[in-house]
Amino acid sequence: MTIPAFMRRPGGAFGTSWMALLILLSATSRWWLPYGINDQHYDDTLQGPSRLHWLGTDDLGRDILSRLFSSSGSMLLASLITIVVAFGLGIPAALWAAEKPRVQTVLGRVAEIIFALPMMIILLAVIGAIGVRTNTMMVVLGVLISPAVYRMLLGVALSLRQRLFVDAARVNGMGAIRVSIRHILPGMVRAIWVQVALLFAVSILIQAGLAFMGFGPQEPNPSWGGMINAASVHVYDAPWMLVPTGLALALTVIAANEIGDAIAATAPGVVVVETVRRRRTPPPAAKGAAPASAALSVRDLRVSVSGGAALVTDVSFDVEPGKVLGLVGESGCGKTMTALAVLGLLPNGVEIGRGEVWVAGRNLVACTAHELQRVRGSEIAFISQEPMVALDPMFSVAYQLMQPIRRLRGVGKAEARRIAAELLLQVGIVDVERIMHSYAHQLSGGMAQRVAIALALTGEPKVLIADEPTTALDVTVQAEILSLLRGIIASRGMSLVLVTHDLGVVADICDTVAVMYAGEIVETGAMATVLDHPTHPYAFALKGADPHVPAGVPVPKRLLSIEGSVPAPADWVVSCRFEPRCPFADAACRAPSRLLLSPTGGLVRCVRANELDAQASARMGGDPR
Amino acid sequence: MAAGRSLPAAIRLIQRGTMLRYIGRRLLIAIGTVFTSSIISFLLVHATKGSPGAVALGMGALPSDIGKFNQSVGWNDPWVTQYLRWLGHLLHGSLGESIIDSRPILDDLLARLPVTASMAFSATILSAVVGVLLGVAAAVRGGFVDRAISVVSGVSFSLPAFWVGIVLVYFLAIVHPLLPATGYVSPMDGGIGGWARSLTLPVLALAIVGAAGVARTARASMLDAIQAEHIRTLRAMGTPEWRIRYVHALRFASVPVVAVLGMQFVLLFSGSVVAEQLFALPGLGQASAAAASSHDFPVVQAIVLIATTVVVVTNLVIDLAIGMLDPKVRVA
Numbered sequence: 001m002t003i004p005a006f007m008r009r010p011g012g013a014f015g016t017s018w019m020a021l022l023i024l025l026s027a028t029s030r031w032w033l034p035y036g037i038n039d040q041h042y043d044d045t046l047q048g049p050s051r052l053h054w055l056g057t058d059d060l061g062r063d064i065l066s067r068l069f070s071s072s073g074s075m076l077l078a079s080l081i082t083i084v085v086a087f088g089l090g091i092p093a094a095l096w097a098a099e100k101p102r103v104q105t106v107l108g109r110v111a112e113i114i115f116a117l118p119m120m121i122i123l124l125a126v127i128g129a130i131g132v133r134t135n136t137m138m139v140v141l142g143v144l145i146s147p148a149v150y151r152m153l154l155g156v157a158l159s160l161r162q163r164l165f166v167d168a169a170r171v172n173g174m175g176a177i178r179v180s181i182r183h184i185l186p187g188m189v190r191a192i193w194v195q196v197a198l199l200f201a202v203s204i205l206i207q208a209g210l211a212f213m214g215f216g217p218q219e220p221n222p223s224w225g226g227m228i229n230a231a232s233v234h235v236y237d238a239p240w241m242l243v244p245t246g247l248a249l250a251l252t253v254i255a256a257n258e259i260g261d262a263i264a265a266t267a268p269g270v271v272v273v274e275t276v277r278r279r280r281t282p283p284p285a286a287k288g289a290a291p292a293s294a295a296l297s298v299r300d301l302r303v304s305v306s307g308g309a310a311l312v313t314d315v316s317f318d319v320e321p322g323k324v325l326g327l328v329g330e331s332g333c334g335k336t337m338t339a340l341a342v343l344g345l346l347p348n349g350v351e352i353g354r355g356e357v358w359v360a361g362r363n364l365v366a367c368t369a370h371e372l373q374r375v376r377g378s379e380i381a382f383i384s385q386e387p388m389v390a391l392d393p394m395f396s397v398a399y400q401l402m403q404p405i406r407r408l409r410g411v412g413k414a415e416a417r418r419i420a421a422e423l424l425l426q427v428g429i430v431d432v433e434r435i436m437h438s439y440a441h442q443l444s445g446g447m448a449q450r451v452a453i454a455l456a457l458t459g460e461p462k463v464l465i466a467d468e469p470t471t472a473l474d475v476t477v478q479a480e481i482l483s484l485l486r487g488i489i490a491s492r493g494m495s496l497v498l499v500t501h502d503l504g505v506v507a508d509i510c511d512t513v514a515v516m517y518a519g520e521i522v523e524t525g526a527m528a529t530v531l532d533h534p535t536h537p538y539a540f541a542l543k544g545a546d547p548h549v550p551a552g553v554p555v556p557k558r559l560l561s562i563e564g565s566v567p568a569p570a571d572w573v574v575s576c577r578f579e580p581r582c583p584f585a586d587a588a589c590r591a592p593s594r595l596l597l598s599p600t601g602g603l604v605r606c607v608r609a610n611e612l613d614a615q616a617s618a619r620m621g622g623d624p625r
Numbered sequence: 626m627a628a629g630r631s632l633p634a635a636i637r638l639i640q641r642g643t644m645l646r647y648i649g650r651r652l653l654i655a656i657g658t659v660f661t662s663s664i665i666s667f668l669l670v671h672a673t674k675g676s677p678g679a680v681a682l683g684m685g686a687l688p689s690d691i692g693k694f695n696q697s698v699g700w701n702d703p704w705v706t707q708y709l710r711w712l713g714h715l716l717h718g719s720l721g722e723s724i725i726d727s728r729p730i731l732d733d734l735l736a737r738l739p740v741t742a743s744m745a746f747s748a749t750i751l752s753a754v755v756g757v758l759l760g761v762a763a764a765v766r767g768g769f770v771d772r773a774i775s776v777v778s779g780v781s782f783s784l785p786a787f788w789v790g791i792v793l794v795y796f797l798a799i800v801h802p803l804l805p806a807t808g809y810v811s812p813m814d815g816g817i818g819g820w821a822r823s824l825t826l827p828v829l830a831l832a833i834v835g836a837a838g839v840a841r842t843a844r845a846s847m848l849d850a851i852q853a854e855h856i857r858t859l860r861a862m863g864t865p866e867w868r869i870r871y872v873h874a875l876r877f878a879s880v881p882v883v884a885v886l887g888m889q890f891v892l893l894f895s896g897s898v899v900a901e902q903l904f905a906l907p908g909l910g911q912a913s914a915a916a917a918s919s920h921d922f923p924v925v926q927a928i929v930l931i932a933t934t935v936v937v938v939t940n941l942v943i944d945l946a947i948g949m950l951d952p953k954v955r956v957a
Contacts (some may be wrong), residue, residue, distance in 0.1 A: 011779075031800070052662055055795045056868040056949060088899060089627070109654070109657075110648055111655060113654075113657060113658045113661050113662075116655075116658040116662075116935070116936050116940060117658075117662050117665075117933060118891065118895040118897060118929075118931065118932040118933060118935070118936050119895055119897040120898050120899075120900070120934075121895055121911075121913055121928060121929055121932040122662075122665070122929065123668075123897065123928075124914060124916075124917040124925070124927050124928075125666050125847075125913075125917065125925045125928075126669075127667055127917040127918070128916055128918075128921070128922065129669045129670050129672065129673045129920070129922070129925070130669075130673050130918035131674070131920075132767070201783065205785055206783055209785065209896075209898075209899045212785075212787050212902070212903075213898065213899060213902050213914050214900060214918065215914075215918070228785075228787065228788055228791070231791065232787075232791045232903060235791055235794055235795050235799065239795050239799075242788070242791055242792065242795070246785075246788040246791075246792070248782060248784055249784065249788065250780075250784050250788065253783040253784070253785070254779070254780055254783040256783075257779065257782065257783050258779070279832070304685075335815075343861055345857055345861055369866075373863045373864075373865065373866070374863060375863070376862060376863035377861070377862040377863030378863065379863075381861060381862065381863075382857075382858070382861035384854065384857070384858065386854060389853070389854040389855060389857055390854055390855055390857075390858045391858070392855040392858075392859070392873055392877070392878045393855065393877070393949070393951075393952065393953060394873070394877055394951065394952060396952075403864075404862050404864065405862075407863075407864075439952040439953070440855075441952070443955050455858070456861075456863065458862070459862070460864070464729070485793070514917060530711075546753055575845060613656070
């Protein structure tokens with residue numbers, strides 16, 4: 001039997017153990033408790049812990065340990081009533097509302113109203129009407145809590161519904177109820193358990209609070225809240241009485257909360273953030289001089305998980321002023337990591353292991369955080385894949401543009417505003433005034449990407465890094481943004497590194513190409529040469545898988561697909577990393593591969609490139625070029 | 626600069642009408658909630674076997690006397706009639722009289738409202754300041770600071786406020802007699818100093834638990850904010866780190882934090898019942914506990930009405946605040 005993941009977390013382990021112990025001790029209490037709940041020992045009132053009374057005695061000389069554990073069982077059961085009611089209402093309501101938008105509107109209003117009722121006051125009103133009846137009160141509490149359950153689970157249910165497999169089930173003719181129970185409910189299980197644990201804690205706290213005020217089990221029957229109340233009376237002469245019951249109550253609530261937190265933390269996709277303070281120890285980099293002509297020069301770059309596997313190895317490229325380099329490859333091959341490493345924007349837990357990144361005569365890898373900050377924006381800028389989330393949702397476009405303009409160009413407010421408007425015009429925005437006053441959520445994807453490009457231009461950088469800048473956009477908008485980028489590069493003499501998986505985009509705009517596979521560059525050279533005449537087996541497989549067909553060429557019946565998938569960094573082999581998937585692999589390919597001069601004049605990471613190229617041209621019966 | 630911009634912007638939008646429609650919708654829901662809760666409390670009272678006569682005249686009363694009393698307060702009318710009559714009195718500024726001591730309820734509760742409100746308000750402010758500072762520090766500094774703050778806030782969040790209160794009394798009123806253990810001193814009687822001293826322990830007890838809740842939310846939303854994509858854009862533009870954290874990320878994190886502060890105020894207001902009992906404060910909570918145990922129906926109804934109104938007004942204020950902070954809500 002394996003231990004569930006949440007119990008392996010310290011909080012979860014503590015919470016589960018305490019709850020298990022509490023339930024065990026409560027369930028077996030009648031066999032082990034040393035005294036009855038009402039055994040009074042008048043000689044031993046208000047005692048501290050002793051051999052006779054392990055947790056001491058109360059004002060009537062009753063054994064605190066016995067009273068504590070004889071009342072815990074009914075307390076846990078009563079809290080269970082709240083949970084059953086709250087989820088008995090909340091789960092079906094959430095499932096129903098997720099199916100029917102109209103139901104969702106109505107239930108939303110109802111939930112909002114119940115949610116706004118002052119819980120404790122309503123409970124007191126119930127007590128005022130019907131007297132102290134714990135079970136009824138716990139039912140009412142369950143009803144009052146149910147909107148919280150409903151809202152939380154509705155969110156989960158709605159997002160599950162949007163997943164493909166639910167649609168598939170629906171198309172297959174499954175009824176709404178069966179879809180809900182078979183497909184949506186199982187996906188909600190984790191969220192339900194988290195809520196159960198957290199609301200169990202709330203229920204215990206409220207129950208104890210009511211009992212503390214005298215609205216719990218009546219004397220001589222014990223309750224934790226009532227025992228704390230008795231202790232509060234004797235805080236002057238017997239402060240010890242506060243300790244056992246208070247600690248037991250606190251531990252129980254902490255345990256329930258910790259279990260909830262631990263379950264939530266084990267959800268797939270929840271990345272436990274290691275907020276390591278960024279103490280960048282620059283890797284031992286040669287303080288050499290910058291390569292003369294290139295605007296951006298990357299040498300020997302290695303990116304790895306801190307103290308773990310490498311993600312990108314041995315990547316080198318140059319981008320000349322006014323030129324565009326396309327960094328292409330399948331997802332998971334290290335393109336984005338390379339781009340982020342150039343900017344020093346790697347996510348937490350990923351770092352540059354070695355290498356140099358030269359921009360404007362500086363090696364960015366050896367820069368301090370402060371130096372890096374000064375280079376960014378003014379020498380090198382970034383355009384990301386998702387323009388809608390790349391802009392700050394809380395500030396207007398005008399503010400977001402003017403703030404870096406003022407900082408990077410050292411101008412006043414009015415001048416910054418003028419420059420911002422000018423930049424927006426330059427990125428093809430006609431309605432400048434309206435866009436300046438807009439917020440990110442009011443912009444379309446294409447419009448937001450234009451604003452993001454304008455933002456990148458605010459510091460007049462020499463180098464732009466664009467990570468799939470058109471992938472999230474409509475096809476028609478893609479072409480517009482590409483031609484905009486091309487225009488900007490040409491007119492300003494800037495350099496662009498374009499990360500993409502789309503060979504059509506590469507053909508459109510790039511001057512040179514670097515094809516990446518499994519964290520390394522496998523082929524690089526002039527765009528037309530690499531695209532028309534790839535020499536690395538992976539590069540020509542990529543080309544075969546490309547759906548773009550030049551005009552005049554017959555559309556292939558089926559696209560080539562590459563056997564297998566890009567290996568995860570941990571699965572990289574020591575030999576040529578493409579060898580396991582390569583149809584041409586032979587014994588020579590078992591050795592680690594190096595970049596070699598390719599038959600077409602570029603660089604290729606394949607020992608058989610020349611040989612394969614000759615074979616291919618022989619088969620084609622023509623000249624390789 | 627960031628905060629300074631939002632207020633005139635909001636005013637401009639109120640003039641333009643977008644905000645006005647938003648407020649109107651929230652106001653309708655608020656009124657609906659108050660009515661619903663008053664109807665619920667009415668139904669609750671009428672669903673039980675007890676009657677005002679039985680409560681007012683006590684155990685040994687003759688059934689005929691009880692009947693007469695009930696007749697005189699209109700208990701035998703259909704509950705809809707009684708509800709409308711109650712609403713009519715409400716419009717004239719009356720919440721009726723207590724059936725225990727026949728005093729006008731409104732005057733009594735109005736005298737109590739400042740006690741509860743000042744306690745809940747001070748506790749909310751204190752938990753807001755401490756909670757936000759701790760939560761942001763944990764998110765920004767990370768490492769040991771984060772772990773320490775997370776553990777402390779996780780534990781404090783789970784502590785019952787009334788138990789914390791007694792422990793505070795023990796240490797700050799008994800072992801070191803710095804503050805009065807119980808009782809309330811109004812600013813008129815004891816001056817601001819005396820008043821503040823009498824509220825310090827209850828406010829501390831409530832704020833320790835409240836601050837822990839705020840800190841948890843502030844930490845989580847600040848972490849979300851720091852990892853948000855637009856923060857990476859700012860970093861890529863070379864924006865100074867302090868500006869990224871305390872202008873952009875904090876503004877982004879402020880929306881959930883403000884929402885939680887509203888919930889805290891409601892919780893503390895409603896939870897003042899327990900604190901007032903413990904510290905012998907003459908607030909609304911004490912009155913509602915007394916009314917509940919003596920089955921003083923009109924007082925219970927009046928308190929439900931007042932408490933719901935407070936909750937609803939709080940939610941309204943929070944909605945407005947979020948509307949000003951978040952352009953997505955403001956500019957639909």
